[in-house]
Every structure is written in structure tokens, then in C-alpha cells.
Amino acid sequence: MFKLLLVEDDATLYQEIKERLTGWSYEVFGVTDFSNVMQDFTDVKPDLVIIDIQLPKFDGFHWCRMIRSHSNVPILFLSSRDHPSDMVMSMQLGADDFVQKPFHFDVLIAKIQAILRRVYNYNTEQVQFKTWNGAAVEYQKNTVTTEAGSIELTKNEILILRELIGQKNKIVTREALIKSLWDDERFVSDNTLTVNVNRLRKKLDELSLGQYIETKVGQGYIAVEEAQPL
Template identity: 80%
Template sequence: MFKLLLIEDDQTLFNEIKDRLMGWSYDVYGISDFSQVMQEFTSVKPDLVIIDIQLPKFDGFHWCRMIRSHSNVPILFLSSRDHPTDMVMSLQLGADDFIQKPFHFDVLIAKIQATLRRVYNYNHEQITLKTWQAATIDVEKSTVSSATGTVELTKNEMFILKKLIEQKNKIVSREELIKSLWDDERFVSDNTLTVNLNRLRKKLDELNLGQFIETKVGQGYMACEEAQT
């Protein structure tokens, strides 16, 4: 049974979501003290976090930053705020998706299922180490290492990089990446992929690798690597 941590201060909405999720056999936990979110996160050790933006004490962006500094657990934002910058901010901070209230419960379930399937299925693949541009890609640990150092990726970033290097020197379309990531592209905005790609490039820049993820305008993206001689 997957454990979900629902960081939501609206008790009525929390109880409604919890009841529905438990009907899908998820183990759902809440927050009793919103000044101690990280302590409760550490205690629960959830498989996925669902978090609102507007919370007592500190907002959801603060807690997303704190969680990301300790864990790569998948994070879904669930918020009534509808400004595009809220979604962009949440993704830049390392969230996996953003769902706007009011929402259809089937959409929430679909996103939870797709995220859990994506994260916890590919983590158990037999081959977890790959090489690209003289760097080592550790899929299980979500790290990229080179002579310059090591960077840690979120699950989405690693999934994108893995997908690109599996077809290195070939263009992978945006549509293929979106469908592979979220299973059903109807639930995903095009901007979500752009944010994840930009965030991945920024991290790879620390290893001088960002320039090797090329954008092919109107076609998609390509992980470039020269043939070894």
C-alpha cells in the first residue's frame, strides 16, 4: 500500500480527499502541526506528497523546498491559485505536477497513479547505470556524475534524461516525452515539459553538460554524443 502525505489545512477538503483515496487503497496521512511539517514528513516517510500552496505558518512553496532538500519523493501541488507563475514556481522547485482546484477527482487519481507508476516502476529496472558524455547516469539514485562533480535530479528530470540518452543523437518529440512522462497528455500543459527541461539543463550546466541537450525547434529535443573512436 502506497503512503500519501496530504498537506492540506482545509479539514473538510482533507477528509473528503482522504476518504476517496482510501477507497483506492492508499494509506493517507495529514499534518497535525503546520509548523512541524518536516518532522511529520520524516515520521511518515511517504511515497508521494500532495501539498496546497496556501497553508498556515509557511506556504507550500517553502515546504516543497524543504522536502526537496532532503528527498526526491514525488510531489503534486493542489491549489485554488490559478496564476501561471504558481505552476511555474512549483515545477521549478521540483514538484512533479500541479492540479488546480476545483478539480475532478478522476483527474487527481489519474495523476497519482501515473506518477507512482512512473517513479516506482522504473526504479526497479535491472539496468540502473548508464553512460553519456563520459558521465555516469545512476537511474536508481537519480544522480549524474562526471569528473566535474555530481548533481541530483528529480524523478521527472531523470526520466527525461534517461529517455533522451536511450535515443541519443536522435530527436525525441515533445509529444513522445509528455506521453511517456504522464501517460495521458490531456492532463498536462505544454509548459510543464518546458519547465522540466530547463531545470534539467540548469543542473547539467554544473557538469558542463547542459549544452548537449539540444532543442530542435518544432521537432523536440536531442541528447548529443559524438561517436567514440
């Protein structure tokens, strides 16, 4: 799960953006003290900073300079001002992109995904193998293997399992799962998601793993990871 630091002093806008981004499975943190944004930056260690230009105490440009003096973490600027000089300044300071308010959320999420994809290469095949409850999950082969044998999953099933394992022991909402699959260029309806999860669980039952995919009624699903003995 990517961690995002949202430096936005408009409480209503901050909450709206946070809720929408959380639905896309991002972990969003705010600022506790606008006179010391660097403290929150140090504490959170974000993968991406989204920062407004107009802020209390010091503007976004100031904090961009401060962040750039310590880190190359990607920075996305938000601004209600329409001066071309703002965009030029943000790029000169090392920002990765710029979104002008008011904006459509789809534009914001597209820019966030593009930055994360470019910087962290998360959409490639870097992560190919995970262990989960003693099983070897190979994402590129679509297989789950234990001492009891091996099963092969469909593309959607392995994508669902990957999303759940990536946030093991945490609830992954149905909306987040659907959007995750949709973002991978597959349209998945709510009913299709249910069918795929049920099929996934049934296949995992062959390896006595189906019990570890738990349904949270009205919320989503959890991939439970039991503590392994030392």
C-alpha cells in the same frame, strides 16, 4: 500499499480526499503541525506528498524546498490560485505535477497513479513472486504452489489474490478490489467480483488455502497470513 502525505489545511477537503484515496487502497496521512510539516514527513516516510500552496505559517513552496533538500520523493501541488506563475514555480522547485482547485477526483487519481507508475514503476512486472502461508504465489505465471501441488488461476483471480496478499491481515474493501481490477482495464461489477472471489477460494481449497480468504460482511475480504514458525 503506497503511503501519501496530504498537506491540506482545509479539514473538510482533507477528509473528502482522504476517504476517496483510501477507497483506492492508498494509506493517507495528514499534518499534525503546520509549523513543522517536516516532522510529519520524517515520521510517515511517504511515497508521495500532496501539498496545497496556501497553508498556515509557511506556504507549500517553502515546504517543497524543505522536502527537496532532504528527499526526491514525488510531490503533487494543489492550488486554488490560477496564476501561471504558481505552476512555473512549483515545477522549478522540483514538483512532479500540479492540480488546480476545484478539481474532479478522477483527474487527481489519474495524476497520482501516473506519478507513482513513473517513479516506482509499480505497474511493471517487478513483483513476480510472493510467499503466503507456505505457498509460492507467482503472479506472472498465475499459479499458486505448495507441497500438495499447484493450481492455475485466471487473470482476475490472480489480480484479486495479489491485491489481498499485498494488504494481508487487513480488510480490502469490495470497492477497492473492483477499482483495482477496473484500473487494469477490466470492468468488474460487484456480482462479478463475488463470483471471482468464490472461484478463487474454491481453487485455493485444493491446496487447503481457501480458509485464509475471509469474507467480512458489508466490508470486503482479508487474506489471512498465519505466523510462520521460526
